[in-house]
Amino acid sequence: MRVVIADDSVLMREGVAKILVDGGFDVVAEVGDADALKQAVDRLAPDVAVVDVRMPPTHTDEGARAAREIRAEHPDVGVLVLSQVIEAGHALALFQERPEGVGYLLKDRVLEIDDFVEAVRRVGRGGTAIDSDVIAQLVGRKRDDDPLEELTPREREVLGLMAEGLSNQGICKRLVLSPKTVETHVNSIFGKLGFVQAPDDHRRVLAVLAFLRS
Amino acid sequence: MRLARAAIAVGGLVLAVAAYRAQVDNLPVPGERGRAIAIVAIGLSFLVAGLIAWARRRGNRLGPLMVVAGLALLLRQLRYSHNSTLFTLCFLVGDLSYAVVGHVALAYPSGRLIDRAGKALARAGYAVTLTFSLAVLLLYDGRGQLLQFDPFPRKSLIAVSSQPHAVELLQKTLIVVFYGVLATLLIAYILWRLTRATARARRILAPLLLAAVVVALRAVFECVFTFFDRPFANDYLFWWQIVGFIALPLALLVGLLRARLAHAGVGELVLRLERTPPQGLRQELAHALDDPSLEVAFWLPDRREFVNAAGQAVPLPPDRPDRAVTRLEHDGEPLAALVHDPSLRDEPELVDQVGAAARMALENARLHAEVHAQLAKVEESRARLATAADEERRRIERDLHDGAQTQLVALALELRRAQARLGRDADPEIDRLLGFAADELRDAVEGLRELARGIRPPILTEAGLAAALDALATRAPLAVQVDASPGRLPPEIEATAYFVACEGLANVVTHAGASNVTSSARNENGTMVVVVADDGVGGAQTTDGSGLRGLADRVEAHGGRLRVESPVGRGTRLVGEIPCGS
Numbered sequence: 001m002r003v004v005i006a007d008d009s010v011l012m013r014e015g016v017a018k019i020l021v022d023g024g025f026d027v028v029a030e031v032g033d034a035d036a037l038k039q040a041v042d043r044l045a046p047d048v049a050v051v052d053v054r055m056p057p058t059h060t061d062e063g064a065r066a067a068r069e070i071r072a073e074h075p076d077v078g079v080l081v082l083s084q085v086i087e088a089g090h091a092l093a094l095f096q097e098r099p100e101g102v103g104y105l106l107k108d109r110v111l112e113i114d115d116f117v118e119a120v121r122r123v124g125r126g127g128t129a130i131d132s133d134v135i136a137q138l139v140g141r142k143r144d145d146d147p148l149e150e151l152t153p154r155e156r157e158v159l160g161l162m163a164e165g166l167s168n169q170g171i172c173k174r175l176v177l178s179p180k181t182v183e184t185h186v187n188s189i190f191g192k193l194g195f196v197q198a199p200d201d202h203r204r205v206l207a208v209l210a211f212l213r214s
Numbered sequence: 215m216r217l218a219r220a221a222i223a224v225g226g227l228v229l230a231v232a233a234y235r236a237q238v239d240n241l242p243v244p245g246e247r248g249r250a251i252a253i254v255a256i257g258l259s260f261l262v263a264g265l266i267a268w269a270r271r272r273g274n275r276l277g278p279l280m281v282v283a284g285l286a287l288l289l290r291q292l293r294y295s296h297n298s299t300l301f302t303l304c305f306l307v308g309d310l311s312y313a314v315v316g317h318v319a320l321a322y323p324s325g326r327l328i329d330r331a332g333k334a335l336a337r338a339g340y341a342v343t344l345t346f347s348l349a350v351l352l353l354y355d356g357r358g359q360l361l362q363f364d365p366f367p368r369k370s371l372i373a374v375s376s377q378p379h380a381v382e383l384l385q386k387t388l389i390v391v392f393y394g395v396l397a398t399l400l401i402a403y404i405l406w407r408l409t410r411a412t413a414r415a416r417r418i419l420a421p422l423l424l425a426a427v428v429v430a431l432r433a434v435f436e437c438v439f440t441f442f443d444r445p446f447a448n449d450y451l452f453w454w455q456i457v458g459f460i461a462l463p464l465a466l467l468v469g470l471l472r473a474r475l476a477h478a479g480v481g482e483l484v485l486r487l488e489r490t491p492p493q494g495l496r497q498e499l500a501h502a503l504d505d506p507s508l509e510v511a512f513w514l515p516d517r518r519e520f521v522n523a524a525g526q527a528v529p530l531p532p533d534r535p536d537r538a539v540t541r542l543e544h545d546g547e548p549l550a551a552l553v554h555d556p557s558l559r560d561e562p563e564l565v566d567q568v569g570a571a572a573r574m575a576l577e578n579a580r581l582h583a584e585v586h587a588q589l590a591k592v593e594e595s596r597a598r599l600a601t602a603a604d605e606e607r608r609r610i611e612r613d614l615h616d617g618a619q620t621q622l623v624a625l626a627l628e629l630r631r632a633q634a635r636l637g638r639d640a641d642p643e644i645d646r647l648l649g650f651a652a653d654e655l656r657d658a659v660e661g662l663r664e665l666a667r668g669i670r671p672p673i674l675t676e677a678g679l680a681a682a683l684d685a686l687a688t689r690a691p692l693a694v695q696v697d698a699s700p701g702r703l704p705p706e707i708e709a710t711a712y713f714v715a716c717e718g719l720a721n722v723v724t725h726a727g728a729s730n731v732t733s734s735a736r737n738e739n740g741t742m743v744v745v746v747a748d749d750g751v752g753g754a755q756t757t758d759g760s761g762l763r764g765l766a767d768r769v770e771a772h773g774g775r776l777r778v779e780s781p782v783g784r785g786t787r788l789v790g791e792i793p794c795g796s
Binding site for chain 1: 619
């Protein structure tokens, strides 16, 4: 899987590149700013780009903007955004309409090497990777008109993990449940949210969107 | 001077009687008595109005000029005398008297001829009337009839030849040149002055409109009288121009005394200024000078520049034809400057008097302006300090992010890789140590992140105010509705607005007992309005409460305001308004 890494810290860039190479990725470009990133994506058409939110010249949100532009111009390129700060609202802006092929992780997550490499791979394949902090913020959110109100606490937990990007199998591992139990929860979630007829992958996406927007 | 005026008045009366007799005795036509009185009245009107103007407007030469015109108009009538000396002298003055009247109109209101056109017209009037009258006297020896005279011959003392036809031609030519050409030019000049004048000047110049009408009437009368049937001219036209001529000096006098009334208003101005606050000074002066366009600038000796009432530096315009500047001084030191209508140049005494009357008030207003100027400086410096502090916070947050945090994560990553590289064969103690070190590093990063959030939330830097308010609401322990729609704004504005919302939400959580909370931020015509409103118990202490005071300082440093509305039992609103210039 071909990957482009964009981070203005050479140290960070090298570190991420090494663990991705170790993980079997083909790192085709390492760049230090948003313009170079966009050029690299245009030129190399990678499977996934790993992007730091803050890059020169203003060190504010160049990376996030570049990520949105790449998503608009190259729908088949996955974008995994790394940030020093994780905010649910910001995540939503990044995902916009389509959560396919998007990741939004706290920078520290690279330290869980296996999970991180797996997340990059998932995004590269068109899946999602949402930081568990976002999920925690959203689950902890208090509001009057929550469309997810009907879900049981367990079902919310499962939906959160779906949103993080985990497969049923991954959820089994994380929650230490049998595959059958997880499948029951997942179907119950789809039922309560009203996605009965759609194919499974699509329903997953819809559920995640419902979760993020709730 | 008073004696001189009294003597002139007496002499004028005597002259008036003589002028009346000269007409009645020497032009024995039925009905001529009333006309004689009317014609004498014109001269007297100029004389009296001139004397009053002279007495009331010292230093203005129009009064004396009107007196001269009045005397000349009376002397003119003596030319009908059969006494050769009187005839010769007064014939010379005859048409000249109208040149003086023209001069009066040209020199109104200052008594001076203000431009080349005016000077040329006045000179031409004198030259034409004198030259033609002199020429007539040289060629007239009693033969033939003079225009406007009865058939009885007079004797010119300076006649050198007898040319009756030339005399008639000369007289008719004078009518055409003087009453045709020059009178038309005078009317055009008056209209030109009126159209070019400023509003204030036009009010003063209004009597000249009457002058233009009178000159026109007189010119038409002269031409009709000379070239057409006399009875026609004798009727209405005669009386219309007589009435106009009597009214003209009175109108000019009223125009002059209008300004004189303004002088009388100076006393009143002193009383009014006693009760006028400094910001009302300009209006009072404008009223006293009858110039709504008046601007006042104050001299600040320390800064060596002029400032307006708000303390802002104002460069004085150069003295231009359309805008005049008068500097007011006290004890040789500049005090203030008046930028005013150019028509006030003709009334320097008035400007001086008003300036003197308002000296105390001007000093006072200058002190106010000075305080304003200093306050503005302090405010500017406070805003600079606040912006610098915000900038510093931003720099620290960025340094943490780009420096320490990133380096620590990268370092921890190396340790993790080392751990992975050693794999299962590693000494469990080394594996544990590496893992421990990496975890410690991550905790350090977490700690730095919290530190950075307190200094300046990274989300504010990365995604702007709306996202930061969203994040704030998400983290709050109660439901908060967020309504924020500003785009990106200058970082110090975003930070200030953010901390207003922070403080508001913190207070809601601690005190309000609220169930509905909204946090909003809108850009309303260049003002960032950030509001945190709840439906709690209200009655919040609004006096210098610890956090609020510091926050208010911060908001005010950016030229904004912070206020708390907290009626008991009706919730609390914390409102911050910060100018954001877009």
